[in-house]
Amino acid sequence: MTLLDEIKKDGEILEINFGPQHPSTHGVFRMRVLLEGETVRELKPVMGYLHRNQEQIAENTTYAGIVGFTDRMDYINALSNNFSYCLTAEKLASIEVPERAAYIRIIMAELARLINHSAAVGFLLNDLGSFFTPLLYALRERERILDVFEAVTGSRMMCNYFRFGGVKRDLDEDSLAAIKTIVRKFPRFLDEFETLLTSNEILCMRCQNVGVLPADLAVNAGITGPTLRASGVNYDIRKIDRYGLYDRFDFKVPLGKKGDVYDRYYIRILEMRESVKILEQALQALPAGDFIHPKTAPLLRNPRNFKPPVGEAYGRTESPKGELGFYLVSDGTPQPWRCHVRAPSLINLSALEAMCLGQKIADIMIILGSIDIVLGETDR
Amino acid sequence: MPSMINSLKDALEKKFPGIKLRILRDSLLLEDPQDLTRVAQHVKESPAFRLDYLSSVTASDFLDYLETIYHFYSMEKKSGPWVLRVRVPRENARVPSLTPLYQSAELQEREAYDLFGILYEGHPDLRRLFLWEGFEGHPLLKNYEQENADTLEARDVEWLEAHGVKVPETMKKNAAELKASGKRALVEKPTEPRQA
Numbered sequence: 001m002t003l004l005d006e007i008k009k010d011g012e013i014l015e016i017n018f019g020p021q022h023p024s025t026h027g028v029f030r031m032r033v034l035l036e037g038e039t040v041r042e043l044k045p046v047m048g049y050l051h052r053n054q055e056q057i058a059e060n061t062t063y064a065g066i067v068g069f070t071d072r073m074d075y076i077n078a079l080s081n082n083f084s085y086c087l088t089a090e091k092l093a094s095i096e097v098p099e100r101a102a103y104i105r106i107i108m109a110e111l112a113r114l115i116n117h118s119a120a121v122g123f124l125l126n127d128l129g130s131f132f133t134p135l136l137y138a139l140r141e142r143e144r145i146l147d148v149f150e151a152v153t154g155s156r157m158m159c160n161y162f163r164f165g166g167v168k169r170d171l172d173e174d175s176l177a178a179i180k181t182i183v184r185k186f187p188r189f190l191d192e193f194e195t196l197l198t199s200n201e202i203l204c205m206r207c208q209n210v211g212v213l214p215a216d217l218a219v220n221a222g223i224t225g226p227t228l229r230a231s232g233v234n235y236d237i238r239k240i241d242r243y244g245l246y247d248r249f250d251f252k253v254p255l256g257k258k259g260d261v262y263d264r265y266y267i268r269i270l271e272m273r274e275s276v277k278i279l280e281q282a283l284q285a286l287p288a289g290d291f292i293h294p295k296t297a298p299l300l301r302n303p304r305n306f307k308p309p310v311g312e313a314y315g316r317t318e319s320p321k322g323e324l325g326f327y328l329v330s331d332g333t334p335q336p337w338r339c340h341v342r343a344p345s346l347i348n349l350s351a352l353e354a355m356c357l358g359q360k361i362a363d364i365m366i367i368l369g370s371i372d373i374v375l376g377e378t379d380r
Numbered sequence: 381m382p383s384m385i386n387s388l389k390d391a392l393e394k395k396f397p398g399i400k401l402r403i404l405r406d407s408l409l410l411e412d413p414q415d416l417t418r419v420a421q422h423v424k425e426s427p428a429f430r431l432d433y434l435s436s437v438t439a440s441d442f443l444d445y446l447e448t449i450y451h452f453y454s455m456e457k458k459s460g461p462w463v464l465r466v467r468v469p470r471e472n473a474r475v476p477s478l479t480p481l482y483q484s485a486e487l488q489e490r491e492a493y494d495l496f497g498i499l500y501e502g503h504p505d506l507r508r509l510f511l512w513e514g515f516e517g518h519p520l521l522k523n524y525e526q527e528n529a530d531t532l533e534a535r536d537v538e539w540l541e542a543h544g545v546k547v548p549e550t551m552k553k554n555a556a557e558l559k560a561s562g563k564r565a566l567v568e569k570p571t572e573p574r575q576a
Binding site: 047048051053055056059217219220221222223233235240311312314316323325327329337338340342346347349350351379 | 405432433434435436438440441449451455458461463482483484485486487488491495508509510511512519520
């Protein structure tokens with residue numbers, strides 16, 4: 001007897017399709033939900049509405065050409081995707097990154113993290129029914145950072161900024177001054193945000209003990225990023241792999257206790273505070289020097305000059321959504337034989353059903369919102 | 381890195397006498413795909429490794445065979461990556477599923493099935509993940525031929541008309557010509573060679 005028959009026997013059973021055109025699914029994502037009254041009994045995610053098969057596109061383009069495509073995966077923070085991909089390609093071809101470039105990368109990646117977490121919290125509040133006020137507070141800060149991105153990279157969202165062995169352009173004095181102002185003012189925004197939200201009674205009642213994710217399930221289901229750390233597992237790839245120059249920075253990894261929606265909200269606020277700390281240290285210590293390795297000049301002249309030796313590499317970074325990994329196989333030609341993306345937005349959905357079972361229908365949206373997915377990355 | 385994978389190889393050979401293993405580019409190739417389940421069970425539970433986190437499951441087409449590649453990490457011991465791989469023939473590719481052991485494999489195995497056509501035996505719900513049911517072929521195989529979306533074929537015309545869509549006469553004529561010549565409407569492969 002299937003679950004459907006079983007519930008039908010007891011009484012009312014309702015099958016609902018959430019999405020794909022639903023404002024709270026953060027894109028075109030569908031969930032097939034079986035409801036008993038208002039309680040969720042089964043939930044199956046359905047995806048692929050935004051599938052472009054970027055992995056196949058990658059096989060037909062050059063290594064350098066893929067950088068632009070990674071922007072289109074997690075379009076909220078393109079720079080983190082660039083970071084992960086370039087790290088993997090550099091691993092494959094053993095390219096070194098000058099110190100200044102490594103600092104610039106960390107500055108840009110952490111700014112992207114600020115954007116992502118503030119937007120994620122803003123959209124979560126939108127899902128909770130507090131329409132637009134918190135979101136617009138968050139987007140106001142995001143605009144300031146996007147202005148810097150536009151000045152430095154030439155584009156607000158599709159930055160295409162990282163290159164093998166460094167970055168596309170140096171940070172000039174004006175941009176540095178702008179970043180310093182943002183970093184100085186950001187804690188004040190967080191304080192304001194927290195005054196409105198953190199101990200707000202409605203938010204607490206709505207989020208606490210909802211969508212609890214136990215730590216052992218989180219590890220087994222491959223959950224990464226803030227969602228994992230909210231369940232109390234201390235696993236931050238910036239600390240574990242120490243890629244880039246993250247070992248030089250002093251920052252903490254905030255951990256949650258219960259793993260409910262409230263913890264996932266609060267972890268993001270705390271992580272933004274840690275990112276501000278990293279940014280302060282990076283801006284202070286930013287050394288002079290090359291922003292790209294001089295030996296990579298032939299690669300910039302013609303992307304078909306980049307021919308990594310036959311082999312494979314797996315690189316991963318702590319992107320704001322979780323572990324973003326790239327798996328590249330080279331056959332010695334200028335085009336990759338295989339380019340796989342381990343997308344955190346996709347794999348973090350493995351535990352969605354477990355989190356939603358037994359919850360009320362209105363809680364599905366905030367549980368999904370607290371995982372923080374971007375459909376461009378889920379579907380690729 | 382090589383020492384790490386050597387230690388894994390030695391431990392597995394000690395635990396399972398007669399198992400066939402080969403080291404390939406910092407990763408461990410299991411010659412018999414059916415060994416995968418017991419190896420994964422062992423590395424997950426043995427106190428020496430505790431690979432509790434299966435980060436990435438993916439496949440790749442190497443023309444003569446397909447490979448499924450697993451990237452394991454240990455969250456408890458903070459070690460990794462430990463890479464396992466299995467090879468299967470292109471036709472009737474079957475690999476035991478790791479979903480009963482690691483829930484993180486569930487969506488990724490569906491993705492690999494969708495794009496490569498590898499059947500993961502024991503997967504609770506092996507359906508296409510991204511593409512729709514009824515899609516023909518597996519697009520990441522190197523011999524995949526992509527349909528030209530702008531040109532209709534005779535059966536597309538039939539389907540559209542059965543669903544009440546009016547098809548222009550010129551398109552119908554083209555479809556009939558294609559059918560008569562026994563060709564399919566395919567996208568031409570990129571002409572630029574994969575020069576070394």
